[in-house]
Amino acid sequence: MSNTTERAAVDGALAPDDAEAFRAKCQAFLQDNHRPAADVNFEWNKEFLARSSGAGLAGITYPREFGGAGLTLAHDKIWREEKSGYAAQDGEFIISHGMCLPMLAEYGTDAQRQQFLPDMIAGRTLWCQMFSEPGAGSDVASLQSKADLDGDEWVINGQKVWTTLAHKSDYGLVVVRTDPDQVKHRGISMFILDMKAPGVEIRPIHQIDGGSHFNEVFFNDVRIPKDWLVGETNTGWRLATSMLMYERVAIGSGGAGKVTQPTFDSLVELARANGAIENAVVRDQLMQLYCMESTKSMVAMRTRADMKAGKTPGPGGSLGKLMGSNIAWCYRAIALEIAGVGSIAWDSTVSGGSLLNRQVLNSFQSGIAGGTDEIQRNIIGERVLGLPREPAVDTMVPFRELKVGTQRS
């Protein structure tokens, strides 16, 4: 199945009565099956997806034979519109569903889709993304983890870092080097990896808020079946680029059902409660935030509309991603103005602090995860605005000869 062909082919104008009936079904389901943000956790994410799947509301545009609902992109739009009125109920599945699912659907073999998609869509399995390494973050193509073919199996060795939710994941998509004699952007392949396989060691990274959402992942002679290769051998860079675009859309265009201002809403509530709303500077900052969030929603809707028209997401996804990061920084500045030190410090008896504390701390990662702000600006400059490309001196040299990562001696 290809996103651009088959998924577009199932799309079409939805008769007004059918659209209304479907909207009513979504509304009734969400009314009965949502929890306030503070009560949403990983177990509820899974339960929500199981219930969505049972109601024919999971994997809306994916074929029924692969566990989806087999509906159109018009249905998907309605579902997103209705969901955007509630706190995210399945937030920990953003990588699973926003990135790994479209990748396997687009590039996986039929056997891979049959084996993995139904459980992934229904939330029975969680997936993670293993790209970054200690010496390969912004420049992922410098990755050194490798896979060697041994009979009917690939043997993987190396290390990844910052792997979100690796400790809860059942599977992951990993990019590793399969031919170091090729230049760095070639000679990379993508594989499906069983996170519970012998030789996979997951070490949590401890965060300042007491949580532990991402990890170091070590591979020590991890053996995976030959047919868990995604796409062709040594074409992993093209797949990685495609997955990064899905990532930027997932992060920057989440929801994307209608124009919303979720962080503005939460801060207005706080400012009203503690009287800060009387301060003209605060009101001015809040209006700036309102405008930024409204604009981001509209950019996100345009990105989703492109996808609805059958286009694979392009570099424009970086706009939403960058804007999300700017909004998070703006949110932090206003939260500090409204709540003072209470926005970032909390009583040590309260584990992890309040939702406000976590959002303020979380704002620091928004300009790093999924590609830094500088990288998004490079992408927008080069591929959206058509500015000259950044000079690259290592694109014609075999990877083996490059001084990257631990290859510096």
Ligand SMILES: Cc1cc2nc3c(=O)[nH]c(=O)nc-3n(C[C@H](O)[C@H](O)[C@H](O)COP(=O)(O)OP(=O)(O)OC[C@H]3O[C@@H](n4cnc5c(N)ncnc54)[C@H](O)[C@@H]3O)c2cc1C
């Ligand atoms: C919360 C969080 C979750 C993450 N989850 C995952 C995950 O699930 N899977 C995964 O694979 N990775 C994950 N990452 C890793 C993330 O993708 C990288 O941290 C990110 O790409 C930056 O890489 P780096 O940390 O190595 O920084 P570096 O690449 O070393 O960058 C350091 C600084 O240099 C700047 N810089 C680098 N190159 C350029 C350039 N060409 N032009 C201008 N400036 C440049 C950067 O903008 C940055 O300010 C996560 C990161 C975070 C913070």
